[in-house]
Amino acid sequence: MEPLTWTGVLGPVLNPILMAGVAVLILSILASIVLSFVPSGAVAQGDGTLAARRTPADWARLVMQGALWLILAVILIYLGGGIVIPGIENKGIIGALSARFLPVWIALIVTFALSIAFKRRLGLYGKLFDNPIGMAGFGLVMFWIFTALSVGLFDWIVTHDPLTAVSGMKNKVPGTPLNGAGAGDYPYYLLGGDNLARDVFSRMVAGSFVVIRIAPLATLFAFMVGITLGLPAGYIGGRLDTFLSFLANLILAFPVILLFYLLVTPEIVQTGIPSFLAVVLFLFPIVFLVVLFNARFFTEPVKRNTVVAVILVTLGWAYLSLISQPGTPVSFMPAALDLFDIPGGILVVFVSVVFVNAPTVFRIVRGLVMDIKTRDYVAAAQTRGEGPWYIMLWEILPNARGPLIVDFCLRIGYTTILLGTLGFFGLGLPPDSPDWGTTINAGRKLLSIYPHPAIAPALALLSLVLGLNLMADGLREESLKD
Amino acid sequence: MILTALCLSFLVFFLTNLPPNLEKVAKYEGNSRMTDEEVAGWLEKNGFNQALIVRYSEWLGVLPGWTREDANGRLEAGRCFAPGDDPETAPAFCGILQGEWGVSRVFREDVSSIIATRLGLTGKMMLWVMILMVPSALIVGVLAGMREGSRTDRTLSTFSIATTATPEYVSGVILVAVFASSAFGLKWFKGTATSAMDNATFENFFLPVLTIALYGMGYIARMTRASMAEVMTAQYIRTARLKGVSFPNIVMKHALRNALIAPFTVIMLQFPWLLNGVVIVETLFNYKGFGWALVQAAGNNDIDLLLGISVVSVFVVLITQLISDIGYVYLNPRIRIS
Numbered sequence: 001m002e003p004l005t006w007t008g009v010l011g012p013v014l015n016p017i018l019m020a021g022v023a024v025l026i027l028s029i030l031a032s033i034v035l036s037f038v039p040s041g042a043v044a045q046g047d048g049t050l051a052a053r054r055t056p057a058d059w060a061r062l063v064m065q066g067a068l069w070l071i072l073a074v075i076l077i078y079l080g081g082g083i084v085i086p087g088i089e090n091k092g093i094i095g096a097l098s099a100r101f102l103p104v105w106i107a108l109i110v111t112f113a114l115s116i117a118f119k120r121r122l123g124l125y126g127k128l129f130d131n132p133i134g135m136a137g138f139g140l141v142m143f144w145i146f147t148a149l150s151v152g153l154f155d156w157i158v159t160h161d162p163l164t165a166v167s168g169m170k171n172k173v174p175g176t177p178l179n180g181a182g183a184g185d186y187p188y189y190l191l192g193g194d195n196l197a198r199d200v201f202s203r204m205v206a207g208s209f210v211v212i213r214i215a216p217l218a219t220l221f222a223f224m225v226g227i228t229l230g231l232p233a234g235y236i237g238g239r240l241d242t243f244l245s246f247l248a249n250l251i252l253a254f255p256v257i258l259l260f261y262l263l264v265t266p267e268i269v270q271t272g273i274p275s276f277l278a279v280v281l282f283l284f285p286i287v288f289l290v291v292l293f294n295a296r297f298f299t300e301p302v303k304r305n306t307v308v309a310v311i312l313v314t315l316g317w318a319y320l321s322l323i324s325q326p327g328t329p330v331s332f333m334p335a336a337l338d339l340f341d342i343p344g345g346i347l348v349v350f351v352s353v354v355f356v357n358a359p360t361v362f363r364i365v366r367g368l369v370m371d372i373k374t375r376d377y378v379a380a381a382q383t384r385g386e387g388p389w390y391i392m393l394w395e396i397l398p399n400a401r402g403p404l405i406v407d408f409c410l411r412i413g414y415t416t417i418l419l420g421t422l423g424f425f426g427l428g429l430p431p432d433s434p435d436w437g438t439t440i441n442a443g444r445k446l447l448s449i450y451p452h453p454a455i456a457p458a459l460a461l462l463s464l465v466l467g468l469n470l471m472a473d474g475l476r477e478e479s480l481k482d
Numbered sequence: 483m484i485l486t487a488l489c490l491s492f493l494v495f496f497l498t499n500l501p502p503n504l505e506k507v508a509k510y511e512g513n514s515r516m517t518d519e520e521v522a523g524w525l526e527k528n529g530f531n532q533a534l535i536v537r538y539s540e541w542l543g544v545l546p547g548w549t550r551e552d553a554n555g556r557l558e559a560g561r562c563f564a565p566g567d568d569p570e571t572a573p574a575f576c577g578i579l580q581g582e583w584g585v586s587r588v589f590r591e592d593v594s595s596i597i598a599t600r601l602g603l604t605g606k607m608m609l610w611v612m613i614l615m616v617p618s619a620l621i622v623g624v625l626a627g628m629r630e631g632s633r634t635d636r637t638l639s640t641f642s643i644a645t646t647a648t649p650e651y652v653s654g655v656i657l658v659a660v661f662a663s664s665a666f667g668l669k670w671f672k673g674t675a676t677s678a679m680d681n682a683t684f685e686n687f688f689l690p691v692l693t694i695a696l697y698g699m700g701y702i703a704r705m706t707r708a709s710m711a712e713v714m715t716a717q718y719i720r721t722a723r724l725k726g727v728s729f730p731n732i733v734m735k736h737a738l739r740n741a742l743i744a745p746f747t748v749i750m751l752q753f754p755w756l757l758n759g760v761v762i763v764e765t766l767f768n769y770k771g772f773g774w775a776l777v778q779a780a781g782n783n784d785i786d787l788l789l790g791i792s793v794v795s796v797f798v799v800l801i802t803q804l805i806s807d808i809g810y811v812y813l814n815p816r817i818r819i820s
Contacts, residue, residue, distance in 0.1 A: 253754070255761070261781070262497045267502035273497075413647060421762065424762065444655060447673060458655045462652050462656075466647040473643055
């Protein structure tokens, strides 16, 4: 079989148009930069108003916009054409990729249509759709979330098994036909093969599931730890604050990579330090939720007791089966009661990422609390005789949510970068794991000859983190508006 | 600050001296098929079976180093002298307070000399990173913050968000693939910087420097933009504008100096992050500097070298924090006078 071209049957028609569009775009950008130094000739009219005519700079800008729309339209035709045109040979690589992502496109369109239709009723989330940058970021993030879900739950998008090697496919360029493909096999390696002859596209897509599983949850845990410690540090202050701040600064003064190397090596895992850290860190969400509801329903003992009991039993069981791992020093649960085991490396990675992120969250929360506790409504609650935890959790925390939500988005991105760093140094996750950091690490050795195995996961990671950053920026702008 | 450094070095000492790590050291020094008894004997002979806090104090130089006597009661070996040396002339204390950093087990060299050469190489790289990063970040930030909300502002802000969203290992991989690989045909630069250690040229040194600079740049540019935008709304700028001062003049003479106070502290506080980037970039481009030494030391559990490196890096972080505080006071007349 012939190797696939990038653009399939649409290529001969649309490629020249795309090239022309790019050329016009570059020229018009240069022109508008040069022309922007020419002063605009606004003319004063008789009645005291100013009249301005379109200057050459404005025309250059219009041409630029036109070229941009043209390029976008061509790309959209490629993506859409890939879904409509029958036959993989005719689709080309881009079209075939787009066809594989069909469930994601449908989910994205549904999400956007629903959100835009009801955006006035959705609070801050709805306001995100007033902001083009925030919307673009949200689109990128949702793209990867849907991809991860359809790969992880339904096994939809992947074309081959991400761990199996196929002989004769080592380091093949994108679009190579599969060597000895059977009837049920997908006939091409869409983005080529890596140095162990595995499909780069499937590994990239499967890697998204690893990242989406760990990054948001780890960030959430880091927030729980940071909030539970940061609230009293900021509100009560004094010795407690000095002590906790000292600890936080201690961890922050460490270079992150040194910390990872010290925490995630197999020898340290053997001693059980990560397991003990997990015991401590995973306790915080339970403490947080118990204190939260205890403070809320303190005046209604019956309700309080039921809510707290439910939380303690369910989360306590989950907690115990989470920290109890056969083969580590912390292993005490009988197998019948143990709900789930987290595979080896993931727990260690998870713990170290939480450990690195928590001090920064602590500092942010502490700063916010110190600012908010001087407000009048806090003084009013104190006068009413509310307990300190009620004030912290139900008066101060809801009013600090804006900056915290924005930071949460940014921090998921940062956690993704940290996970990639861990993978890049080959720490924690197993060496054949499809996550992006490990794949980049494996691909970088032959980078100057076969760049495609490293570039695909690099671009994936870049787009996810960029999406999170843009979304955070959009959220910040929108929340500052009112 | 001293307390922080002490706590941190003790933490590293504790983590590198856990039993499994010591076993690895023993097997590295002896042979890999030692039995458990042989490992225990080796550890005892080399002073590893003392209490952790005692060994830490010896390393620090506040307790005398351990010694070992042979069957005749003569001093045979000790922390402060090698088996062949004369015990009489050896000092009793040898820790980092006496300037003895120990010997690296991987490189078979004094830790102080390794750190000196590696730090020199990394310093050279950081110098170029700063030369590239700081001016371009400030220019981008000032241009974006000059007219808040304009088209330039939006483009440059998106650009700086994009650079902060690109970790070094991603931008490094993309830059090498585009500019140094045969696949795209643009072989403008070299994909490794090993030759840049002796003889740095534009061709072999630009890509690693650019990779670090790009990641740090976005953050500084955003801070500069925010501070510039704030200054541009200030009363004195409006007064200057109403007086009829031209726009370039306002930006250069009135706004710029006040807008650069905040970015200065940010630049100093960037050092710890840059250290992170240095480790990644030195590994990616195979440039044998400080970060590369860190990876080697940590990967092989080279206790003395790892301790030395962490002490140096922690001090770098703490000193930059101190400088940023002092510099802030010095630059900001409102704090200086009061």
